[in-house]
Amino acid sequence: MKILPLILKNLLRKKTRSALTIASIVLPLFVICLLGTLLRALEADPSGGKGMYRLIVRHKVSITNWLPGAYDPKIRTLPGVTEAVRMQWFGGAYIDQSAKNQFARFSVTDVDRFLRVYDEVSVVEGSEADWVGDRSGLLVGRQLMKRYGWRLGQKVSFKGDIYPITLELTVRAVFAGPDESGVYFHHAAIEEALPRVKGYVGWYWLKTASVADTERIPRQIDAMFENSSAPTRTETEKEFQSMWVSMLGNVKLLVGSITTIIGVVILLIAANTMAMAARERVTEIAVLRVLGFTKEKVLGLVLGESFALSMIGGGLGLGLFVLLLPGFREGLVNSPMGAFAAGIRLFPEVLALGFGVTFAVGLLAGLVPAVRSAQRPITEGLRQVA
Amino acid sequence: MAEPLIKIESVVKQYTRDTQVLTVLDGLSLEVEKGDFVALMGPSGSGKTTLLNLIAGIDRPTRGRIVVGDAEVSAMGEGALAKWRSENVGFIFQLYNLVPVLTAFENVELPLLLTRLTKKERRKQTETALGVVGLSDRMDHYPRQLSGGQEQRVAIARAIATDPALLVADEPTGDLDAKSGEEILVLLERLHAEFGKTIVMVTHDPKAAARAHRLVHLDKGVLKEDVRAKGEKGEIGIAAAAAIAAGR
Numbered sequence: 001m002k003i004l005p006l007i008l009k010n011l012l013r014k015k016t017r018s019a020l021t022i023a024s025i026v027l028p029l030f031v032i033c034l035l036g037t038l039l040r041a042l043e044a045d046p047s048g049g050k051g052m053y054r055l056i057v058r059h060k061v062s063i064t065n066w067l068p069g070a071y072d073p074k075i076r077t078l079p080g081v082t083e084a085v086r087m088q089w090f091g092g093a094y095i096d097q098s099a100k101n102q103f104a105r106f107s108v109t110d111v112d113r114f115l116r117v118y119d120e121v122s123v124v125e126g127s128e129a130d131w132v133g134d135r136s137g138l139l140v141g142r143q144l145m146k147r148y149g150w151r152l153g154q155k156v157s158f159k160g161d162i163y164p165i166t167l168e169l170t171v172r173a174v175f176a177g178p179d180e181s182g183v184y185f186h187h188a189a190i191e192e193a194l195p196r197v198k199g200y201v202g203w204y205w206l207k208t209a210s211v212a213d214t215e216r217i218p219r220q221i222d223a224m225f226e227n228s229s230a231p232t233r234t235e236t237e238k239e240f241q242s243m244w245v246s247m248l249g250n251v252k253l254l255v256g257s258i259t260t261i262i263g264v265v266i267l268l269i270a271a272n273t274m275a276m277a278a279r280e281r282v283t284e285i286a287v288l289r290v291l292g293f294t295k296e297k298v299l300g301l302v303l304g305e306s307f308a309l310s311m312i313g314g315g316l317g318l319g320l321f322v323l324l325l326p327g328f329r330e331g332l333v334n335s336p337m338g339a340f341a342a343g344i345r346l347f348p349e350v351l352a353l354g355f356g357v358t359f360a361v362g363l364l365a366g367l368v369p370a371v372r373s374a375q376r377p378i379t380e381g382l383r384q385v386a
Numbered sequence: 387m388a389e390p391l392i393k394i395e396s397v398v399k400q401y402t403r404d405t406q407v408l409t410v411l412d413g414l415s416l417e418v419e420k421g422d423f424v425a426l427m428g429p430s431g432s433g434k435t436t437l438l439n440l441i442a443g444i445d446r447p448t449r450g451r452i453v454v455g456d457a458e459v460s461a462m463g464e465g466a467l468a469k470w471r472s473e474n475v476g477f478i479f480q481l482y483n484l485v486p487v488l489t490a491f492e493n494v495e496l497p498l499l500l501t502r503l504t505k506k507e508r509r510k511q512t513e514t515a516l517g518v519v520g521l522s523d524r525m526d527h528y529p530r531q532l533s534g535g536q537e538q539r540v541a542i543a544r545a546i547a548t549d550p551a552l553l554v555a556d557e558p559t560g561d562l563d564a565k566s567g568e569e570i571l572v573l574l575e576r577l578h579a580e581f582g583k584t585i586v587m588v589t590h591d592p593k594a595a596a597r598a599h600r601l602v603h604l605d606k607g608v609l610k611e612d613v614r615a616k617g618e619k620g621e622i623g624i625a626a627a628a629a630i631a632a633g634r
């Protein structure tokens with residue numbers, strides 16, 4: 001520890017270079033942590049564990065193929081199924097099709113059962129009864145209400161794209177929960193405007209009594225409808241979410257590759273700085289060894305400097321990330337990517353990744369210059385004076 | 387005759403450059419008494435600095451034996467040699483070689499960081515060393531804020547900070563003007579006379595060599611001449627030094 005002041009003073013020797021190197025660690029590390037958080041958020045369970053008790057039954061071929069609504073009594077009465085609700089993706093447009101006005105719009109057939117399945121949310125304005133009692137009622141996420149400045153009783157119009165209709169709906173209730181970026185309305189509103197879709201649903205959303213039921217029931221349901229004209233595929237909520245993520249492509253590989261490239265770039269920049277610093281100090285290090293500094297101490301001195309540089313950069317990068325993450329989440333909530341914001345939080349494993357990258361950069365960037373400095377014969381180092 | 391501090395026995399030092407073997411010291415033997423002040427002279431390439439490095443334990447002979455005090459430095463391992471250097475040898479360089487980001491105080495304290503001394507003890511010893519070289523009022527100055535002569539005095543303070551028995555100096559006045567060089571030589575004389583340090587100094591300058599009590603002249607890696615002082619003050623004297631430097 002006696003050489004710590006010397007390490008810190010060496011860092012300040014070329015202030016601009018050190019500052020630029022630190023900055024080159026801070027920003028990429030911030031990006032690495034952000035990408036890591038996005039990736040983790042995509043895999044996360046925003047339901048807070050409640051998703052372990054929920055299943056989704058969809059058409060075996062694709063989510064775009066509809067299922068008969070008549071499956072409802074058979075599914076609901078299965079032992080282990082405590083509740084079920086039929087849902088459909090409406091899509092459509094609010095105001096226009098621009099990205100800034102994108103948010104999820106779902107229709108619900110069994111509105112009175114909906115909040116018993118989706119039970120991690122709570123109604124914070126209006127009431128469930130107001131929404132259930134009005135066939136043109138709209139249940140809106142709190143963030144979305146805030147984003148558009150809607151009020152209870154306000155008329156909202158959605159122009160369909162899958163369905164060639166325009167729905168005039170009234171905001172009746174506001175919910176708060178992990179994902180507050182969507183709206184839910186009565187499927188009856190679509191059926192009234194377009195009778196030919198009556199009797200069909202997009203998927204069934206089930207609640208089970210236990211985790212064991214969650215594991216057992218999918219096989220049971222799929223076997224039940226295997227030889228029907230609309231065979232099913234039943235999966236856990238997590239598997240269902242993973243399907244949506246996989247539609248974006250191999251996100252994990254993409255984000256992982258970008259993170260690795262950024263990590264290597266930081267390493268190269270830091271290694272270059274350390275190599276320059278060690279090269280400029282060949283004589284000085286030889287003098288320290290003349291004074292009695294061992295090879296190990298010289299190794300520690302150069303590696304210590306590399307670690308100090310990466311730790312300062314890494315610490316600032318992680319600090320900046322922790323500081324800005326809530327703002328980033330807030331920004332995402334109010335964007336078309338709002339649904340992804342639900343899973344975003346400070347993940348310990350992402351912080352560990354940040355620390356890991358910082359440690360690896362400190363070690364690898366300083367290793368070669370440190371070993372070279374320690375191994376160089378003293379007389380060779382002293383000769384560079386002349 | 388005083389007991390020898392340094393015993394050099396049949397030392398050979400060779401370097402290999404590509405396939406060519408260069409013999410820099412060729413079977414050199416020499417003894418330096420404890421408390422002596424020796425000047426090493428000779429033309430460039432004669433092996434002066436190599437000999438100094440071998441005595442100081444920063445290089446190893448190809449063959450032969452070097453004993454300093456009780457330690458056979460030619461047979462010591464790297465780690466042991468580093469520890470031995472920190473306790474027994476003070477090295478003074480031609481270009482001072484201070485660490486530019488450290489103050490005079492911190493530069494002098496550097497070798498003490500390798501000891502078990504407390505911070506308070508290190509402070510006291512550093513202040514004493516800076517006091518000996520007359521720079522107590524420049525402790526907080528950085529090397530760039532000091533003159534060449536002052537920098538060399540800080541370097542000398544660093545060399546004596548651990549109170550080693552042996553001081554080795556490689557052209558200590560080589561980069562200084564006449565006045566500053568003279569001050570450094572006076573300081574070395576004082577360290578020898580008052581503090582009993584054994585000094586081995588490489589120099590090209592007859593004026594510097596004249597202050598020594600013994601002058602060893604090397605040429606092509608062998609001992610050409612070994613002159614001991616006869617003067618009143620025990621110094622070689624300028625005439626003898628100049629004659630040897632000129633190759634007589």
